[in-house]
Amino acid sequence: MSALPAGRHFFRGDDGYEAARSGTVWNQRVPARHPEVIVQATEVDDIVKSLRYAKANGRKVNIRSGGHSWAANHLRDDALLLDVSRIDHAEIDAEKGTARVGPGKGGSILMGELEAQNLFFPAGHCKGVCLGGYLLQGGYGWNSRVWGLACENVIGLDVVTADGEQIYCDADNHPDLYWAARGAGPGFFAVVTSFHLKLYPRPAACGTAVYVYPIELADEIYTWARNVSAEVDRRVEMQIVASRSVPSMNLETPAITFASPAFADSEKEAEEVLKIFGTVPVVDKALVNIPYMPTDMPTWYTAVMSNYLADYRYAADNMWTSASADDLLPGIHNIIDTIPDHPSHFLWLNWGPSPQRPDMAYSIEDEVYLALYGAWKNEADDGKYGDWARSNMAAMSHLATGIQLADENLGQRPARFASDDAMVRLDKTRAEYDPDGLFNSWMGRL
Known part of the structure; x- marks a missing residue:
């Protein structure tokens, strides 16, 4: 029996597999790359089970939170694709000026919820872009030239590591993993289940x-x-x-x-x-x-x-x-x-x-x-x-x-996306948190 979440996973060849695969790509150009299994996670336990299954069965893992992802980095042959777009909670603390949001939360949806409370966050410019990939890669959002990249306003993260451990990371807890999460993009080597965000007053x-x-x-x-x-x-x-x-x-x-x-x-x-x-x-x-x-x-x-x-x-x-x-x-x-x-x-x-x-x-x-x-x-x-x-x-x-x-278009045109020092540190941190290489990295790098 599979240890994967019942009713929410599709092996290649199953009914529903192709709909699940193509449904992870926003545009109509779906690459001819086929994960062995796709898991549509709805809770943290689904993620833990999926990672354990992948490790036990020698499968690499990719993560998709829901966005434009022009190159569809998340689609890899023979891998386990973890679709976390359904983990879309949002808990807003207006008094503290913070929020805790899931990777599948739409940025424009969050923006509407924040504006109703006279708050603001530099979410992405496009409707339908969920926060997971957007925040991991940097986040060029509304008013980011003033408030900084969206990832600068990530004050902490709840993640599941390659060994299935659930941890919280910030500047004081697992600081190397927190450092990597703000900019590694599709090459991040853990699964984010919540982002803790710094909020701003809504501009007048x-x-x-x-x-x-x-x-x-x-x-x-x-x-x-x-x-x-x-x-x-x-x-x-x-x-x-x-x-x-x-x-x-x-x-x-x-x-x-x-x-x-x-x-x-x-x-x-x-x-x-x-x-x-x-x-x-x-x-x-x-x-x-x-x-x-x-x-x-x-x-x-x-x-x-x-x-x-x-x-x-x-x-x-x-x-x-x-x-x-x-x-x-x-x-x-x-x-x-x-x-x-x-x-x-x-x-x-x-x-x-x-x-x-x-x-x-x-x-x-x-x-x-x-x-x-x-x-x-x-x-x-x-x-x-x-x-x-x-x-x-x-x-x-x-x-x-x-x-x-x-x-990015790294699969077709490898190019520099981080400084040389940052790449060295990313590789070192990856070796610490994902020593067996469970998570697939970027499709191309110099």
């Missing part, structure tokens, strides 16, 4: 500036964005999206869209910090020009998801860089000249210069973040569009500091 005002430019103005737009990078107030997220069309604005023409939120103590303050967008040298040529409008989180989530439609096939890749506009523009031109139809897009995010970060596995970032999201409908077009993101990032890799794990 959320405003935005929206500008849309003809794509022919790319040189002027990106040169300006690069030159003002260090001047952008940290309360502002300068997001620039290039795409073949902007359906949300009823524009069926290639365009570059600035859609930048600001979180502030007042509407006046939010409006003031967004004035920098009025200094674009070609602002008079904008197709849409909205210097300021008040907004809210539900509206923002809807706007973001217009670029991430669920019924498409996706491939993503990314890079951090501090290169000049002159050096970046040749690659940018190739990106926008070859970009597939919407919702494919090219994201430019002005991120730094950043403050000093805590000591944690997350250890690579830079002034500008570039990410490519290729999207297409038909499997027959995989050959046509599937390599667009990878090939363009590979062509610009000489300008990259590294990548970040949220949009």
Whole structure:
């Protein structure tokens, strides 16, 4: 008899297996990688049983909490896939400003629950992204330029180790495991059952500036964005999206869209910090020009998801860089000249210069973040569009500091995602907590 949770596990070949496997991938491009067994955990005991089963039967383990996971790192041949997306509790202590949440809790759902209590957390920008993978890989969230990466606001974790032991880790308890959890992403070597989070007061005002430019103005737009990078107030997220069309604005023409939120103590303050967008040298040529409008989180989530439609096939890749506009523009031109139809897009995010970060596995970032999201409908077009993101990032890799794990493509393009010192420490900590290599690591690393 299997020691696995009854009624919630599927061996390859079982009825329900393929639905369980493909259901762990958000987009329609499901890799041809097949775990031997999939366990849909609903409680900690399911996790303990699954790890013991894997160890007894010589199976590696991967974990999926529920998110976009473009590369589907969690799908590995012959492994045990532990799906923890159903462990989605959330206990909010408004008085202490903390929360204890499960890995399967949706970030946007948590955000709504927090806002009802006048609280806030730098959850992810997309609906449907659960906190497990998001927090482990770093967490670039709402107002993260002020409050830090989401993982910086993880003050403790409840985990199950490779030997089935349930432990709590923080800066004082199992500090090496706590260090690794904040940045190891899909290479983390334990199963998180709860994250303990630091919360913030809900900002009094959320405003935005929206500008849309003809794509022919790319040189002027990106040169300006690069030159003002260090001047952008940290309360502002300068997001620039290039795409073949902007359906949300009823524009069926290639365009570059600035859609930048600001979180502030007042509407006046939010409006003031967004004035920098009025200094674009070609602002008079904008197709849409909205210097300021008040907004809210539900509206923002809807706007973001217009670029991430669920019924498409996706491939993503990314890079951090501090290169000049002159050096970046040749690659940018190739990106926008070859970009597939919407919702494919090219994201430019002005991120730094950043403050000093805590000591944690997350250890690579830079002034500008570039990410490519290729999207297409038909499997027959995989050959046509599937390599667009990878090939363009590979062509610009000489300008990259590294990548970040949220949009990783390590199986197709190994790249640096942590500092050399951090990788040494990760390997050492893995050897301590998972000496037999029960947990699969990243699909690729340099």
